[in-house]
Amino acid sequence: MIRGVNLAPRVKMADVAREAGVSVATVSKVVNGRYGVAQETLDRVQGVIERLGYEASLGAQSLRSRRTHVLGILVAEFEPFSTELLKGASEAIAGTGYELLAYSGGSRGADVGWERRHLSRLSGTLIDGAVLVTPTVVDTNHGVPVVAVDPHTGPSGLPTIDSDNYAGAVAATRYLLDLGHSRIGFLAGRGGLESARLREAGFRQAMADAGREVDPSLVRVGSYVPSAATGPARDLLSRPDRPTAIFASNDLSALATIDVAHELGLRVPEDVSIIGFDNVPESALSTPPLTTISQPLHRMGAEALRLLVDVIDGVERDVHVRLPTELVERASCRRIGAPVA
Amino acid sequence: MIRGVNLAPRVKMADVAREAGVSVATVSKVVNGRYGVAQETLDRVQGVIERLGYEASLGAQSLRSRRTHVLGILVAEFEPFSTELLKGASEAIAGTGYELLAYSGGSRGADVGWERRHLSRLSGTLIDGAVLVTPTVVDTNHGVPVVAVDPHTGPSGLPTIDSDNYAGAVAATRYLLDLGHSRIGFLAGRGGLESARLREAGFRQAMADAGREVDPSLVRVGSYVPSAATGPARDLLSRPDRPTAIFASNDLSALATIDVAHELGLRVPEDVSIIGFDNVPESALSTPPLTTISQPLHRMGAEALRLLVDVIDGVERDVHVRLPTELVERASCRRIGAPVA
DNA sequence: TTGAAAGCGCTAACAC
DNA sequence: GTGTTAGCGCTTTCAA
Numbered sequence: 001m002i003r004g005v006n007l008a009p010r011v012k013m014a015d016v017a018r019e020a021g022v023s024v025a026t027v028s029k030v031v032n033g034r035y036g037v038a039q040e041t042l043d044r045v046q047g048v049i050e051r052l053g054y055e056a057s058l059g060a061q062s063l064r065s066r067r068t069h070v071l072g073i074l075v076a077e078f079e080p081f082s083t084e085l086l087k088g089a090s091e092a093i094a095g096t097g098y099e100l101l102a103y104s105g106g107s108r109g110a111d112v113g114w115e116r117r118h119l120s121r122l123s124g125t126l127i128d129g130a131v132l133v134t135p136t137v138v139d140t141n142h143g144v145p146v147v148a149v150d151p152h153t154g155p156s157g158l159p160t161i162d163s164d165n166y167a168g169a170v171a172a173t174r175y176l177l178d179l180g181h182s183r184i185g186f187l188a189g190r191g192g193l194e195s196a197r198l199r200e201a202g203f204r205q206a207m208a209d210a211g212r213e214v215d216p217s218l219v220r221v222g223s224y225v226p227s228a229a230t231g232p233a234r235d236l237l238s239r240p241d242r243p244t245a246i247f248a249s250n251d252l253s254a255l256a257t258i259d260v261a262h263e264l265g266l267r268v269p270e271d272v273s274i275i276g277f278d279n280v281p282e283s284a285l286s287t288p289p290l291t292t293i294s295q296p297l298h299r300m301g302a303e304a305l306r307l308l309v310d311v312i313d314g315v316e317r318d319v320h321v322r323l324p325t326e327l328v329e330r331a332s333c334r335r336i337g338a339p340v341a
Numbered sequence: 342m343i344r345g346v347n348l349a350p351r352v353k354m355a356d357v358a359r360e361a362g363v364s365v366a367t368v369s370k371v372v373n374g375r376y377g378v379a380q381e382t383l384d385r386v387q388g389v390i391e392r393l394g395y396e397a398s399l400g401a402q403s404l405r406s407r408r409t410h411v412l413g414i415l416v417a418e419f420e421p422f423s424t425e426l427l428k429g430a431s432e433a434i435a436g437t438g439y440e441l442l443a444y445s446g447g448s449r450g451a452d453v454g455w456e457r458r459h460l461s462r463l464s465g466t467l468i469d470g471a472v473l474v475t476p477t478v479v480d481t482n483h484g485v486p487v488v489a490v491d492p493h494t495g496p497s498g499l500p501t502i503d504s505d506n507y508a509g510a511v512a513a514t515r516y517l518l519d520l521g522h523s524r525i526g527f528l529a530g531r532g533g534l535e536s537a538r539l540r541e542a543g544f545r546q547a548m549a550d551a552g553r554e555v556d557p558s559l560v561r562v563g564s565y566v567p568s569a570a571t572g573p574a575r576d577l578l579s580r581p582d583r584p585t586a587i588f589a590s591n592d593l594s595a596l597a598t599i600d601v602a603h604e605l606g607l608r609v610p611e612d613v614s615i616i617g618f619d620n621v622p623e624s625a626l627s628t629p630p631l632t633t634i635s636q637p638l639h640r641m642g643a644e645a646l647r648l649l650v651d652v653i654d655g656v657e658r659d660v661h662v663r664l665p666t667e668l669v670e671r672a673s674c675r676r677i678g679a680p681v682a
Numbered sequence: 683t684t685g686a687a688a689g690c691g692c693t694a695a696c697a698c
Numbered sequence: 699g700t701g702t703t704a705g706c707g708c709t710t711t712c713a714a
Contacts, residue, residue: 104441
C-alpha cells in the first residue's frame with residue numbers, strides 16, 4: 001500500500017516570496033536574472049530558492065513568456081527509428097542552452113494527424129520549436145518553427161532532413177541483382193511518405209536498368225510497421241512461385257518478414273534473401289543478422305536539432321539537408337546464381 | 342532564407358468561441374465533454390473546432406486542471422539504456438488513455454540533481470506522474486506519483502523497477518571464471534546507484550566463491566559512461582600484468598573498453614576478453630559482438646509504466662518489481678585455460 | 683529598488 | 699443551457 005506517499009505540493013514562487021519577505025515580482029526578477037534587485041535581496045532570495053528547492057513550473061512559465069528554452073521532438077511512437085534520432089538530437093543539444101522534450105501519443109501509431117495535434121498542444125506555450133519525425137501533414141503554418149525528418153511526399157516550405165533514399169534503394173536492389181536474384185518482392189513503406197516513394201522509385205529504376213520486369217503482384221505495402229508487414233510478407237512467401245529475395249522498405253518490416261519466413265519453415269538466406277532499410281540497431285540482432293541500407297540516424301537527429309536552432313535564430317542557411325546512405329552487408333542475403341552483367 | 346515561415350499564431354479557445362458565437366466556457370464544456378450543452382450548440386462548436394483545427398494548449402490546460410493524462414519519463418540523457426526503456430513504456434501506454442512525455446536536460450549527464458529539477462518543472466502542472474530513470478536523488482516527496490527504474494542505493498519508499506543485478510553479475514563473473522580467467526578487471530558503475538553496488542557485490546562474491554582474490558588495483562570506476570570509462574580501461578589494459586578479462590558494469594563501458602583495446606593494438610577476445618551488462622541493441626553491433634548480461638529493458642520500461650498507472654489509480658500492489666537477467670553469449674570472450682573446479 | 687496589478691489560455695463554480 | 703467570474707503560477711509593465 002503506497003497511497004499517500006509523494007504528495008507534498010510543489011513549492012511555488014509565492015512560497016519563496018513569503019519566506020524571503022519579498023513579492024513574487026521580485027522573486028521572478030531574481031529567477032530570470034533581471035536588473036534592479038539589490039544585492040542583499042538577491043542573495044536572500046537565492047538562498048531561499050536553494051533551501052526550498054524551488055524550480056519554476058514549465059507550464060506556468062511558458063504560458064506567460066514566449067521563450068521556454070525547450071525544444072520538442074514529436075513522434076508517433078517511440079520505436080527504433082525515432083529513438084535513434086532522439087539519441088542524435090540528445091547528443092547535439094549540449095551547449096545549445098535548450099532542453100529536450102520528446103512527445104508521443106498513446107495510441108500506437110494508428111493515429112493520423114498526431115503531428116498537428118501534438119504541435120498544437122505544445123506550441124505557443126511549452127516549446128520554442130519542434131522536430132517532427134515522419135509527419136504526414138506538412139502544414140507550414142504552426143505556432144513555432146518546425147523542422148521535419150523524412151516527411152510526407154510533396155514540396156513544402158518545411159526545413160527538412162532526410163537521407164538519400166533513392167540511391168539507397170538502388171543500391172539495395174543492385175545488390176540483390178548482383179547476387180543473382182531477379183524475382184524480387186518489394187514491401188513498400190508508409191503511403192505518402194517521401195522516403196517510401198523514393199525507395200520504391202529506386203527499386204523500380206534499378207530493376208529497369210538491369211532490364212528486369214517488376215512483377216506487380218510482388219509489390220506489396222508494409223507501411224513501415226511490423227504488424228502491417230506480416231500479412232503481405234506471408235502472402236509473398238506462401239506463393240508457389242515465391243520471390244527468391246525480398247526488399248523490405250524498412251528494417252522493422254524486414255525483421256517481421258524474417259519472422260514470417262521462419263514461421264513458414266523457410267530458412268533465411270538459404271530459401272529467401274531479405275534486405276532492409278534504416279540500419280536500426282535491432283537489425284543486427286536478428287537471426288540471421290539483417291543486411292540493410294544504413295541511414296545515419298544519429299546524425300540525422302543531430303542535424304535536425306541544429307537546423308531547428310538555426311531556424312529559430314534566424315540564421316540563413318540551406319534548409320534541406322540530405323545525408324548519404326550505405327549498404328551494410330550482414331547475413332540475410334545469399335548468392336543464387338551468376339551476377340547480372 | 343526561411344525566416345517568416347511558420348508563424349501563424351495557434352488558434353485558441355477564444356477564437357473558437359468567437360467563431361461559434363458562444364462563450365469560452367461553453368467551448369470548454371464541449372472540449373471536455375461536460376454535460377449541459379444543447380445538441381445544436383455542441384454540433385456547431387465541434388464543427389468550428391474541427392474547421393479551425395483547435396487543440397487545447399497543454400500548458401494552459403494543465404495549469405488549471407489537476408489531470409493532464411500525460412505521463413513523464415525523466416532521463417538525464419537519451420542514450421541506449423533510457424531509450425530502450427522508452428520503447429517498452431511506449432508499448433505499454435496504448436490503451437491506458439495517457440500520452441507520453443520524455444524529458445531530458447540539455448547538459449549531457451554532467452548534471453547532478455536533474456531528477457529533482459525536472460520533476461519540479463513538470464509536476465503539479467504538466468504531468469500526472471513520472472518514471473525516473475536511474476535517479477540519484479530519491480526524495481519520496483514530489484508533487485506527483487513517481488516510480489523509479491534502477492535508482493540510487495538505499496531503502497526508499499519509492500516504487501521501483503529493477504533487474505536482478507546481483508545474480509547477473511555473479512553469472513558474468515562465473516562465466517569468465519569458467520573460461521579460465523582469474524585475473525579479471527572490473528569497471529564499476531555510477532557511484533550511488535543500487536545497480537552499481539549490486540553488480541560489484543556480485544562480482545566479488547563470485548570471485549570469493551571460486552576462491553579467487555580480487556586484485557584491488559584491477560577494480561576501477563567507469564560510471565556507466567563511455568567517456569568516464571576509457572581512462573580506467575586504458576590504465577587496466579596498458580599494464581604489463583594486464584587482466585586477461587574485463588567485466589564492465591554496463592555495455593556502454595564495455596564498448597568503450599573494446600575501443601580502447603583496439604586502440605592499444607589488442608585483439609578482443611584473443612588478447613583480452615570483455616563482458617558487459619544491459620544488452621542494449623548496440624552491444625550486438627560492436628566488433629566483436631559483445632557478450633553481456635541481458636536485462637529485459639523493454640519489459641522494465643513497460644512494467645514501470647504499468648506500476649505508475651497503478652500507483653496513480655491507488656491500486657494496492659507490490660511496488661517493487663525485480664526482473665531476471667540472463668547471459669547472452671556473443672563473441673567478446675574466449676577460453677584461456679581449464680575451467681575452474 | 684520594490685511591489686501591485688494585469689493577463690497568458692484554460693477550467694470550474696455559480697449565476698442567469 | 700449558457701455566460702460571468704475567479705483564479706492556476708508565472709512574467710511584465712508601471713507606479714510608488
